[in-house]
Amino acid sequence: MTPPQPFGSSYAYVPELDGLRAVSIAIVLLSHWGLGRIVPGGFGVTLFFGISGFIITRLLLAEWQARGRIDLKAFYLRRAVRLLPAMLGFVLLSCLALWAAGLRPPGWSLLGGLFYMTNYERIWLEQGTGLATFPNPFHILWSLSIEEHFYLLFPLLLMLTLRRGGFLPWVVGLILASQAWRLLLRAACGPGGMWEGMTPVCGVTLEYRLYLGTDTRLDAILFGCLLAWLASRPTPWVQHLLRHPATLVAAALLVLGSLLYRDPAFRDTWRYSVQSLAILLGLGALLFSPAAGWLRALLRLPPLLLLGRMSYVIYLTHWLAFCIACHWQGIAITDESQSFPLEWYLVSLPLTAVLAAAFYWGLEKPVARLRHRMRPSGVPGIAQASPVT
Template identity: 40%
Template sequence: MKLKILDGQSSPFPAQMQDRLLALDGLRAISILLVILSHAGLGYIVPGGLGVTIFFFISGFIITRLMVSEWDRVGYVSIRKFYIRRFFRLMPALLIFILCALTVMQMASVNWRWVELGSVFFYFANYFGIFVGFSENALPSPLSITWSLAVEEHFYMIFPVMFAALIAVPKRFLSLVVFLLVLFLGWRIYLVYGLGLANLPDSRIYKATDTRADSILYGTALALLLVRKEFVFDLLKQKSVFVFGVLLMLISLFLRDENFRESYRYSLQGVALFLMFVNLVLVDGLISRILSSYPLVYIGKISYSLYLYHWLVYCLMALWMPSWSLPVKIIVMMTSSLLLADVSYRLIEKRFLVIGHRYVNDLA
């Protein structure tokens, strides 16, 4: 499925976005560190859920940016190549992780079911976890962490087609994105205030695609606006806009009412990230320099494997060291997760990314 661009149309990103954005890797590192520290036992002060929201936002921004770049470069969007790239990016590392997870479950005498494995490979682990539940007795299921991958893949089953159909009419595309953002918020409000949290399964809103995919859409909206509207970049780089975004983010974190947290919070955080992103990543300043530092950039690069393996380490710790002190747990979790993720990145991710790149380039 391909889309020809209209004559004379151009959609260059600002010059700051042409090369690989090191600060973007750094921001991705912050998101995964929030998740790890929360799971390591600091969940009462570290917002792990925010880490996932940031991860979703970045994903939407990057994918949209890459698709627009392809559209500008060659005049069409190849949906087939998009899915092939996704396969080589995600599946090899996921497959090895699943083998490790099943080994751990076997050691812990957890009788996993084939349907659980199917939920991971066919990307319905989020709804499976909500409405059925993974096998968990001796330890939390290592497979349950794949719920967020399911949310992303559900989004990317639809988004490339929507992109190809509407990118030639950007105003209509942006209008649809805004409509969907409002629709997601309205759906969450209905679930929370209409049906009531007491009548919903645990994590129904937190893990379900129909209530979380708008976090990806906020990143998509920003990428599209930066492409088509140069004044948006100039507006968003203003310090006052950044400060307002920070205030919105703090409000989303400090308001503890459960109804608010399950309905308005994700939209508020999406708007906050929208307002903060340019100063965090695209403008040369103290924050972007910190995010561009080598340690954070590298953690950002290995963040996919780190996300998977930190949960496996968490499961092992729950099994073998439940009574260890919190500082020791944090140290063990951080060092072990980083080591496993580094090995996965070097031996699996990088190699298959090269293979996938060559394969895509060979396609007509």
């Protein structure tokens, strides 16, 4: 089976990326549904970040190559149309669920969710709902905050580097800086460190500071951006690397090693870079290696494609269903990887399916058709682009 796309930038739809999104959301779901000690939910989010960086950069590069410019206003408008309807619907439904439980929506969490600051609200405040059996539904918005912080500046910086040259050293420099900053924070904010106890820098807990910060996690998105750049300018060594059968194997081994090596210092710092590098290699091999034909065929299966297209609304609604099920069953969350009784699943799983279906067909699909009409004209592959992704 030949690779689905030639090297280069295009708006053309690549179904394998939706299949990979399905894998990402499945990892997150299984982790939150009681398998957190076995299934690494954090890796699912890191995979989302890498896919996002690749897709957005690929689309922006295609627009630049076709038109010689990037329409920043149109880009931000498309992002708003893509994300806001489902997010605002989720916030409204979460508020109604809290009120129905006799709770007031936590003020800082609500503001953080509406203004894409949930990650730092959690780092500095970690505000709960005031009831142990009702987790904070807005906390799931932390990863959206990281992405929106990143994409607020990235298109502008990409355009500047395309005009002046130097994208490769710029993105590699930021990747290295993000890794170095994690190492510094862990050393300085840990026991006996020079910043120990300084909440504005170190957060309420160091683990959350390193895991949730935009400044500490942006390299996961940048690795995806880097892959899109390398694919748009395929030198012989890049083509050889991404098409070689050993590249996919190397990516799998890097992920496996990052999960099996349990040293706390590694897990807080190097793990994110190792996994992001593995995603760059694995995604590149998936898209461009003839040896990955079996994997592309698997990711093109219709159930996976649908799950991937629904991944955004599933990500939002599964956590609201999680919170409602905990309250319904009177289960206090003491450990993110704890298991649940059968009755909990009989509430959480059907509610996730109902809410996700309502959000997808009631909000996502109509809005996606509008966003599809907003895409730039004259860009390669625009006629084949999916209206949903």
